[in-house]
Amino acid sequence: MITFNTGIATLNGDSFASGSEVSAEGDYTLIVTDAMGNVTTIAFTIDKTVPIISGVTDGSIYNTNQSITFNEGTATLNGDPFASGATIFAEGDYTLVVTDEAGNVTTANFTIDRTAPTVTGVVYGVSYNTDRTITFNEGT
Incomplete structure (x- = not known):
């Protein structure tokens, strides 16, 4: 389960909700943007x-x-x-x-x-x- 404390997120370009699970094998990029425009980007792989x-x-x-x-x-x-x-x-x-x-x-x-x-x-x-x-x- 992936969580974040504020903002909106995309996972590989698709909308992503805090608390959602990612289980399929693959490479991912999670981008979370808060109301002030601050961005956190996390690239990860499930293998x-x-x-x-x-x-x-x-x-x-x-x-x-x-x-x-x-x-x-x-x-x-x-x-x-x-x-x-x-x-x-x-x-x-x-x-x-x-x-x-x-x-x-x-x-x-x-x-x-x-x-x-x-x-x-x-x-x-x-x-x-x-x-x-x-x-x-x-x-x-």
Whole structure:
């Protein structure tokens, strides 16, 4: 709700009453003029749309380097500043947080894992004449 104490107002050129609400996304200019001709102009934006991240998806695991972009705002990767278009090379767990100018936030948690599972109990290409207990540290 937008209020002003005196005068008449326009919002983007249309009459505007004190106490009215503006909810649609967009850029606005509010001009309030009092009886003495004093003018207050306020430009503002309503932005409810979260930033869009490309290159990784929340909850995903990758076995390759990932180049990540976002369409607006600023970002941190595991708490450190991160630039759109940068590539992640190191294995590990990551949290990317992108915040736009209006305070909308998009978060993507992802992992880069290029280490193959470890298998024990058998060796590639070997034949056995006994039962084998096979174990592996991750995967299916």
